[in-house]
Amino acid sequence: MRTFIRRHPDSVRRTFRRVAVHILLGTCLGLVVAGVFGAALKLLWNYVMPGLFHLPSIGFCQAVALLVLARLLTGRFGHGSHRRHWLHGRGEQRCGAPSQAGYERWWRHRNDPPAQG
Numbered sequence: 001m002r003t004f005i006r007r008h009p010d011s012v013r014r015t016f017r018r019v020a021v022h023i024l025l026g027t028c029l030g031l032v033v034a035g036v037f038g039a040a041l042k043l044l045w046n047y048v049m050p051g052l053f054h055l056p057s058i059g060f061c062q063a064v065a066l067l068v069l070a071r072l073l074t075g076r077f078g079h080g081s082h083r084r085h086w087l088h089g090r091g092e093q094r095c096g097a098p099s100q101a102g103y104e105r106w107w108r109h110r111n112d113p114p115a116q117g
Contacts, residue, residue, distance in 0.1 A: 038064035 010107070042063035049055040098106070 034064055034067070037067055041067060 038060055042058060045063060045066075046057045050057055052089050
């Protein structure tokens, strides 16, 4: 039978505070990262695009909006688990790429007539 231990109210408050601080720090870090990338994009855009393609200069808010639009269009908001397999060198097997033996088998039988049936 499972017994439930009643937590002390102070430990519940500490846990709530810790979670709240992590959320606050994560939000602040996200805003700082968005600000740094937005400023970098603004500077690079205004340095390259007007002279090269005769496009207008952009402001900071437009640069951040452009970053968000690029992320939406590429669909790269999450951290997909498929990337880890490539880092460990197992991407070929897990992503369905043909093995060396499969390629050699195809090469030997590439001119065979198709099977009837």
